[in-house]
Amino acid sequence: MVRPVRPGHVFGVLAAGFLALVPLAVDPYLLHIIILILMSAVMALSWDLLVRTGQLSLAHAGFFGLGAYASALACNLLGASWWVSFLAAGLVGGAAALGLGIITLRLHGMYFAIATLAFAEVLRTVALQAKFTGGAVGVTLPAIFGGNRLAAYYLVAAIFVLCLVVSLGLQKSRWGLAFQAIRARQAVAEVLGIDTVKTKLAAFVISSVFPSLVGAFYIHYVTYIIPYEAFSLNTSVSALVMSVFGGIYSTAGPVIGAVVLKILEEYLKSAIVYGYTVIYGLILALVILFMPNGLLGVIRRAAGSGRADQILRWVGGRKRAGASD
Amino acid sequence: MVAVRGQGLRIEQGEIVGLIGPNGAGKTTTFNLISGLYYPDAGTIRFKGVDITRMAPHVRCRMGIGRTFQIIQPFENISVLHNVMVGAIFGGGQSGKRPEDIAWEACEMVGLGDRRHSMPGELTAAGLKKMELARALATSPELLLLDEMMEGLTPVESAEVVNIIKKVRDSGTAVLIIEHVMRTVRDLSDRVVVMHQGETLAEGTYGEVVSDPLVIAAYLGEEGEGDTVDHSGH
Numbered sequence: 001m002v003r004p005v006r007p008g009h010v011f012g013v014l015a016a017g018f019l020a021l022v023p024l025a026v027d028p029y030l031l032h033i034i035i036l037i038l039m040s041a042v043m044a045l046s047w048d049l050l051v052r053t054g055q056l057s058l059a060h061a062g063f064f065g066l067g068a069y070a071s072a073l074a075c076n077l078l079g080a081s082w083w084v085s086f087l088a089a090g091l092v093g094g095a096a097a098l099g100l101g102i103i104t105l106r107l108h109g110m111y112f113a114i115a116t117l118a119f120a121e122v123l124r125t126v127a128l129q130a131k132f133t134g135g136a137v138g139v140t141l142p143a144i145f146g147g148n149r150l151a152a153y154y155l156v157a158a159i160f161v162l163c164l165v166v167s168l169g170l171q172k173s174r175w176g177l178a179f180q181a182i183r184a185r186q187a188v189a190e191v192l193g194i195d196t197v198k199t200k201l202a203a204f205v206i207s208s209v210f211p212s213l214v215g216a217f218y219i220h221y222v223t224y225i226i227p228y229e230a231f232s233l234n235t236s237v238s239a240l241v242m243s244v245f246g247g248i249y250s251t252a253g254p255v256i257g258a259v260v261l262k263i264l265e266e267y268l269k270s271a272i273v274y275g276y277t278v279i280y281g282l283i284l285a286l287v288i289l290f291m292p293n294g295l296l297g298v299i300r301r302a303a304g305s306g307r308a309d310q311i312l313r314w315v316g317g318r319k320r321a322g323a324s325d
Numbered sequence: 326m327v328a329v330r331g332q333g334l335r336i337e338q339g340e341i342v343g344l345i346g347p348n349g350a351g352k353t354t355t356f357n358l359i360s361g362l363y364y365p366d367a368g369t370i371r372f373k374g375v376d377i378t379r380m381a382p383h384v385r386c387r388m389g390i391g392r393t394f395q396i397i398q399p400f401e402n403i404s405v406l407h408n409v410m411v412g413a414i415f416g417g418g419q420s421g422k423r424p425e426d427i428a429w430e431a432c433e434m435v436g437l438g439d440r441r442h443s444m445p446g447e448l449t450a451a452g453l454k455k456m457e458l459a460r461a462l463a464t465s466p467e468l469l470l471l472d473e474m475m476e477g478l479t480p481v482e483s484a485e486v487v488n489i490i491k492k493v494r495d496s497g498t499a500v501l502i503i504e505h506v507m508r509t510v511r512d513l514s515d516r517v518v519v520m521h522q523g524e525t526l527a528e529g530t531y532g533e534v535v536s537d538p539l540v541i542a543a544y545l546g547e548e549g550e551g552d553t554v555d556h557s558g559h
Binding site for chain 2: 174177178180181184185187188189190191192193194195196197
């Protein structure tokens, strides 16, 4: 029997081929930009994983910094190899999310956002004051893979693909349905048998492991980090902005948002050296004002009920198509 | 045997109990206590002989307590079948059956079989009420709490829902209904419990309670609105 070829599969193969081959065709500067884009995409997409349960977190910077410091200290103090330090970063990030989640996930909306914001601020203070973190000077590491940028690219691409697979898997699974139900009407979800506390906790842990990995990658790639950069509110906000810009509650949206905004940012930086942030901010404000569902919403509307829409639906998964019977 | 105790309220397997009472009598609060959305300060709630007073709502659902809400609460972004599947997947369901099949059967039972691929926004008010009933049924409840199912339905639609609820009862499920339409209470209830100011005022058959002087006095307290309609929330 011949298995039907679904548009999603074609899209997946093309995307995988692109990710594997594109670094071989670009100059080192462009490769650096692509690495930044992939890091941003993981930050945005993993942030979206939690917002699907209706919880808006500002802790992403905290987990990013925590991952960076955990892996750097694992290397410097314990002599760990790079991959062990990445593992440590993921574990520390996940464990911290579990603890933070147990305390804060009963809060909703603004209250949860503020609690998670405080988490990153506390961590920054700790990094600044503690003896073993290097204080305001921060920490340094030798460049990963001896500064081989191509190898670094494949590492961050692997983290990106892992995040993509987790996101798509969650959307197609029972968890995805539970996320939607909790986000839409928590009390109804509860009386229909969904363990909302456990589900949100799981989403928070999964969502937090990825920024920790990106943080670990960042310190290994850039070779140094200081507390103000590691735990910057800007990191949390940009993950949020890229997701909203592209379209939240989806896999494609945050990725599209990260790609477009990162390219825009880099272009504006080189085109308008002074005050590029003003133009950047203006474009952001306009998009969010006039495209409440993000770029993905615009694409979906334009595509109507055509084939392009089916592909997007498979990639994005916001509207579950039909049923499986 | 299915039983809920609290305020002296008790329900047996395969019986429909009508819960009536004036505004603010505590009917919906009783539902919230039984389904676990509220915890009582005192007293115990027992289900099948087990003390569930401090159990979380999702645990109670999996034990066999299903409910609907007075104000319809659909998951707007997913199809009717997926709405019902939420109950089938997470609510315990029947072992060995695919959630899709349980959900489909529940849709069939309430007469939404051919609308299962619709989005909730495409359904009528009656259709949405039926979807919420199917969603609760998909959790395979042994005790079903129905809060104002008939509100906003035409007499024909009400009659249809009355028949569905009777079918549910005949399958062995205990059903507790809150209703303001007295004709529905009369047609459906094997037994009626009248609540007033958070307490059980009277209990018996429909005929017995409506002729009870205490009940009449309680309802006369809000005379002018009539005894069949109550638009305010709880």
